[in-house]
Amino acid sequence: MKLIFRQNRMTSMSLRLLVAILLIGSIARAAGPEQKTDLAPRVITGEMSCPVCGMYPDRFPQWQTQIIFTDHTGSAFDGGKCMFSFLLNPGQYAPGRNNSQVTAVWVRDFGSGKWIDGKAARYVVGSRVMGPMGKELLPFAEQAAAEAFQKANGGIIKTYAEINLATIKSLANGGMHMGGH
Numbered sequence: 001m002k003l004i005f006r007q008n009r010m011t012s013m014s015l016r017l018l019v020a021i022l023l024i025g026s027i028a029r030a031a032g033p034e035q036k037t038d039l040a041p042r043v044i045t046g047e048m049s050c051p052v053c054g055m056y057p058d059r060f061p062q063w064q065t066q067i068i069f070t071d072h073t074g075s076a077f078d079g080g081k082c083m084f085s086f087l088l089n090p091g092q093y094a095p096g097r098n099n100s101q102v103t104a105v106w107v108r109d110f111g112s113g114k115w116i117d118g119k120a121a122r123y124v125v126g127s128r129v130m131g132p133m134g135k136e137l138l139p140f141a142e143q144a145a146a147e148a149f150q151k152a153n154g155g156i157i158k159t160y161a162e163i164n165l166a167t168i169k170s171l172a173n174g175g176m177h178m179g180g181h
Contacts, residue, residue, distance in 0.1 A: 052082035068104040080137035107139040122146040127155035135171040
């Protein structure tokens with residue numbers, strides 16, 4: 001009889017341990033996505049202005065880009081050209097900011113309009129398609145989509161890491177065009 005009692009007691013302890021492990025796992029899973037949400041793209045509202053050019057990105061949804069900082073605040077831009085101008089010299093546009101504070105970079109895929117990771121995107125630079133501020137960097141999630149767009153509209157393809165001040169300066173001669181596609 002004592003043996004049966006010990007087995008039941010051990011089974012009961014094992015069951016409690018299993019429940020505790022499952023409970024801890026559920027709490028950890030619940031906390032995980034919430035942390036990622038803090039880095040998710042934000043809704044760009046009418047009162048937000050581009051820190052580089054002063055335009056209102058909500059008026060140009062196809063061209064919107066944004067940066068999320070380590071303090072979970074963000075900056076919205078009316079196109080990739082302004083966003084990269086900011087990233088290449090953040091202190092000029094937001095004193096006290098630097099690239100080590102950038103946690104996430106979001107851009108809209110030019111084909112689908114969906115938010116994509118700006119650091120993983122391929123950019124068609126200097127195509128015939130004009131953005132709100134003239135020549136632009138058009139982001140694509142897939143290399144093949146960037147190549148197809150480039151073939152039809154010109155420009156060159158660059159990765160996030162390849163974009164520098166010379167890239168931005170090459171777009172400076174594009175006239176301002178309040179439109180798109």
